Amino acid sequence: MSNTLQKPAVLLLEDGTIHYGKAFGKIGTTTGEICFNTGMTGYQEVFTDPSYYGQIVIMNSVHVGNYGTKDTDVESDSVKIRGMIGRNLEEQYSRKQATESLDQYLIKNNIVCIEGVDTRALVTHVRTKGAMNCIISSEITDVEELKKELAKTPNMDGLELASVVSTTKPYTLGDPNSPVKIAVLDFGTKQHILTCMVERGAYVKVFPAKTPISELKAFAPNGYFISNGPGDPAAMDYAIITVKDVLKEKVPTFGICLGHQLIALANDIDTYKMHHGHRGLNHPVKNLLTGKCEVTTQNHGFGVDPESVKKAKNIEVTHVNLNDESIEGIRMKDQPAFSVQYHPESTPGPHDSRYLFDDFINLIKEHMN
Numbered sequence: 001m002s003n004t005l006q007k008p009a010v011l012l013l014e015d016g017t018i019h020y021g022k023a024f025g026k027i028g029t030t031t032g033e034i035c036f037n038t039g040m041t042g043y044q045e046v047f048t049d050p051s052y053y054g055q056i057v058i059m060n061s062v063h064v065g066n067y068g069t070k071d072t073d074v075e076s077d078s079v080k081i082r083g084m085i086g087r088n089l090e091e092q093y094s095r096k097q098a099t100e101s102l103d104q105y106l107i108k109n110n111i112v113c114i115e116g117v118d119t120r121a122l123v124t125h126v127r128t129k130g131a132m133n134c135i136i137s138s139e140i141t142d143v144e145e146l147k148k149e150l151a152k153t154p155n156m157d158g159l160e161l162a163s164v165v166s167t168t169k170p171y172t173l174g175d176p177n178s179p180v181k182i183a184v185l186d187f188g189t190k191q192h193i194l195t196c197m198v199e200r201g202a203y204v205k206v207f208p209a210k211t212p213i214s215e216l217k218a219f220a221p222n223g224y225f226i227s228n229g230p231g232d233p234a235a236m237d238y239a240i241i242t243v244k245d246v247l248k249e250k251v252p253t254f255g256i257c258l259g260h261q262l263i264a265l266a267n268d269i270d271t272y273k274m275h276h277g278h279r280g281l282n283h284p285v286k287n288l289l290t291g292k293c294e295v296t297t298q299n300h301g302f303g304v305d306p307e308s309v310k311k312a313k314n315i316e317v318t319h320v321n322l323n324d325e326s327i328e329g330i331r332m333k334d335q336p337a338f339s340v341q342y343h344p345e346s347t348p349g350p351h352d353s354r355y356l357f358d359d360f361i362n363l364i365k366e367h368m369n
């Protein structure tokens with residue numbers, strides 16, 4: 001925007017860094033873990049991705065909002081980010097199909113944002129100092145008061161958030177007569193992951209995060225999918241137990257992001273909190289099975305520990321990040337289970353990795369009697 005009618009807003013980081021800007025979206029106060037997304041487009045999909053629950057996102061792209069918002073450009077039923085930080089957040093939009101401006105959309109979804117911030121300096125700071133909590137406010141100006149509010153925010157390390165964003169009731173998608181039946185453990189799934197399976201002919205049943213194995217098995221699935229989601233995977237004891245139970249079934253199983261981390265934890269492999277994580281649309285990943293590079297969509301702040309992977313005899317690393325050599329994919333040698341840290345549904349992002357959904361469906365078909 002920036003116009004003179006905008007209220008001033010302030011951003012305070014846990015380490016005392018302060019940035020002043022203007023209010024955008026809802027007037028108010030919000031706290032969460034600061035992180036940054038380097039994607040140049042796809043802001044609405046980012047804002048509605050449940051894996052961002054509990055986080056305040058800096059958008060590296062200098063202009064956000066230019067193409068407005070639209071009901072169908074979503075990854076869940078509401079905006080999941082806790083807040084947003086931008087350089088220029090635009091109210092005017094120029095896409096014919098758009099129905100609302102970004103500002104109206106964020107107000108409707110109660111999201112407090114700040115714009116006019118030097119996001120290049122801020123991202124450099126977070127890249128150097130690492131992930132930390134922050135507060136945005138367009139109502140509190142006193143720094144001591146802001147610090148007090150910020151101190152109430154829990155640390156992302158050790159936080160279980162998946163059960164908060166998971167579906168409360170099971171639901172189905174796709175053709176009920178399909179021979180391919182996939183049980184989805186929903187820890188905050190992105191809608192397009194489900195679409196990628198349904199488009200390939202699967203009948204999908206999505207279950208709440210805390211569903212026991214007996215209920216999953218009652219659906220008689222011939223594939224299991226472990227979804228993405230927010231929070232610390234190591235804080236999800238209940239889910240690690242269910243994933244262990246799922247793996248005992250020896251049925252084709254695929255995990256994405258949080259699902260990948262849970263498959264690792266179920267194999268007694270550790271996860272760790274990354275310095276500042278990976279979030280964007282152009283992370284290069286090498287597929288070690290084919291030797292090919294994929295440009296991938298990513299959104300994660302935790303990773304699978306390479307040292308404990310080395311010790312796990314039944315695990316093979318299938319994908320590696322070409323920027324920092326972090327683990328991007330694994331498969332189990334003794335059963336048809338595999339997972340990736342990145343987002344092959346790629347909404348938004350390049351479609352290089354969608355072949356993984358074909359691989360999953362083919363694996364299910366191979367294992368059908």
Ligand SMILES: NC(=O)CC[C@H](N)C(=O)O
Pocket residue numbers: 051227228229230231232233256257258259299300301302303
């Ligand atoms: N996209 C995801 O599933 C994120 C997983 C996990 N919450 C992380 O930040 O690493």
